[in-house]
């Protein structure tokens with residue numbers, strides 16, 4: 849589901865950068881691709897195990913449904929003053 853990582857709470861509102869680390873080998877699962885929408889186009893993030901995708905936390909993104917297998921990822925949020 850498309851979403852932004854900026855939340856309404858006092859901590860989640862301060863999210864500035866989102867970092868997603870692909871923990872699983874891409875062959876372990878079908879579907880489960882991270883997609884980011886920086887503008888009119890949709891970009892597919894690398895599925896390679898160990899790759900890191902970084903984008904502004906306000907940017908819309910989603911993970912397509914995992915159709916089979918198991919996908920693990922690690923999300924890290926860096927906080928800071930909002931972009932302006």
Ligand SMILES: O=C(O)CCC(=O)C(=O)O
Pocket residue numbers: 853868882909910911921922923
């Ligand atoms: O697992 C991913 O690739 C992204 C997860 C995500 O969007 C999030 O944790 O907010």
Ligand SMILES: [Fe+2]
Pocket residue numbers: 851852853909
């Ligand atoms: Fe997210």
